[in-house]
Amino acid sequence: MNLLNLLIGFLKVGLFAFGGGYAAVPLIRDVVLSYGWLDQDMLTNMIAVSESTPGPIMINLATYVGSTQGGIIGALIATLAVILPSFIMILIIVVLEKKLLKNPYIQAALSGVKPCVIGIIGATGMYMILQHVFTAFPGGTADAIALAVTAVLAVIYFGSRKITKKGISPVALIGIAALAGVLVYGIQ
Amino acid sequence: MNLTMNLFLTFAKIGLFTFGGGYAMIPLIEDNCVTRKQWISHDEMMNITVISESTPGPIAINCATYIGYKQKGIGGAIAATIGMALPSFCIIFLISLFLDRFLEIRWIANAFRGIKLAVGILILDAAIRMIRKMPKKPFSVAITACAFAAMMLISIFSVRITSITLMLIAALTGLIVFQIAKGKEGDA
Numbered sequence: 001m002n003l004l005n006l007l008i009g010f011l012k013v014g015l016f017a018f019g020g021g022y023a024a025v026p027l028i029r030d031v032v033l034s035y036g037w038l039d040q041d042m043l044t045n046m047i048a049v050s051e052s053t054p055g056p057i058m059i060n061l062a063t064y065v066g067s068t069q070g071g072i073i074g075a076l077i078a079t080l081a082v083i084l085p086s087f088i089m090i091l092i093i094v095v096l097e098k099k100l101l102k103n104p105y106i107q108a109a110l111s112g113v114k115p116c117v118i119g120i121i122g123a124t125g126m127y128m129i130l131q132h133v134f135t136a137f138p139g140g141t142a143d144a145i146a147l148a149v150t151a152v153l154a155v156i157y158f159g160s161r162k163i164t165k166k167g168i169s170p171v172a173l174i175g176i177a178a179l180a181g182v183l184v185y186g187i188q
Numbered sequence: 189m190n191l192t193m194n195l196f197l198t199f200a201k202i203g204l205f206t207f208g209g210g211y212a213m214i215p216l217i218e219d220n221c222v223t224r225k226q227w228i229s230h231d232e233m234m235n236i237t238v239i240s241e242s243t244p245g246p247i248a249i250n251c252a253t254y255i256g257y258k259q260k261g262i263g264g265a266i267a268a269t270i271g272m273a274l275p276s277f278c279i280i281f282l283i284s285l286f287l288d289r290f291l292e293i294r295w296i297a298n299a300f301r302g303i304k305l306a307v308g309i310l311i312l313d314a315a316i317r318m319i320r321k322m323p324k325k326p327f328s329v330a331i332t333a334c335a336f337a338a339m340m341l342i343s344i345f346s347v348r349i350t351s352i353t354l355m356l357i358a359a360l361t362g363l364i365v366f367q368i369a370k371g372k373e374g375d376a
Binding site for chain 2: 017047079
């Protein structure tokens with residue numbers, strides 16, 4: 001039953017993950033939290049691990065959730081399920097020579113979906129930040145240490161772009177954050 | 189070496205050496221598939237990038253499927269896509285076997301408490317980058333703003349509406365606006 005849920009859950013993720021990269025995070029969050037496969041903390045940990053290991057984030061998360069829920073078979077099912085929709089979609093488009101994408105109705109639907117995805121990703125990031133800097137969100141009080149570390153990380157990450165053109169990479173930010181965690185929470 | 193094997197190995201190499209996924213992979217794919225192997229032209233590569241923006245799934249997987257199919261039909265598409273996903277699958281599967289025990293070590297748990305604070309920033313930044321690249325039509329901006337507000341409210345009040353529902357509503361809105369615009373053109 002769990003394997004079937006993994007299949008359905010990750011087919012859904014694969015089918016709606018427009019935009020690539022972090023676009024799949026809100027979808028995966030919906031699916032894993034609703035089935036209780038991961039809690040918010042573990043999901044956040046895995047996003048960081050996915051960012052620091054090779055390959056698309058969506059595949060990394062599918063493999064991890066599949067493996068923890070159903071071992072190697074679960075990992076295979078979840079990973080194949082998340083790839084399958086985009087695989088089939090590209091085959092259809094190649095065979096139809098892009099005619100499908102030029103269809104005005106599909107264009108009209110996509111004109112709504114694309115900006116919607118951006119709003120969803122932004123809200124997910126914002127909500128995760130709020131959840132981490134408050135002891136409970138909504139309703140808790142601000143956690144001074146988390147708030148300070150978040151502020152410093154944001155200044156380093158966005159500020160580095162003022163100094164060099166590209167700024168520091170996401171992996172470098174994760175490294176700095178890890179170091180900050182060891183220092184700040186270790187001393188406590 | 190036969191072509192199917194070559195496709196598999198080339199994309200496995202690309203999958204192994206790209207961190208973070210998304211657009212970070214494009215230069216590596218271009219270097220391998222356009223410059224060295226000459227499987228596709230530079231124009232075709234641009235074309236795939238455009239197609240990827242309108243189809244679900246990571247751009248790396250979309251490229252692998254497209255190039256694999258163009259070179260060797262369905263078999264080529266499967267070989268290239270599996271090749272692309274295999275390195276991350278293996279790495280994450282190994283990590284999934286010991287991550288829990290790893291997180292019990294105190295200083296590593298502390299590091300992840302720090303890392304957690306960086307992840308929200310990275311996701312928010314992904315949305316900011318997408319907003320910068322988005323054409324600023326009033327319709328798109330309105331959809332992004334509504335999706336952001338809706339997703340925040342859904343998360344805060346734990347409403348059981350998924351991001352997929354929001355995307356479907358956005359697609360429908362796109363279609364309705366298109367129909368109205370077409371109707372007006374008809375009147376004029």
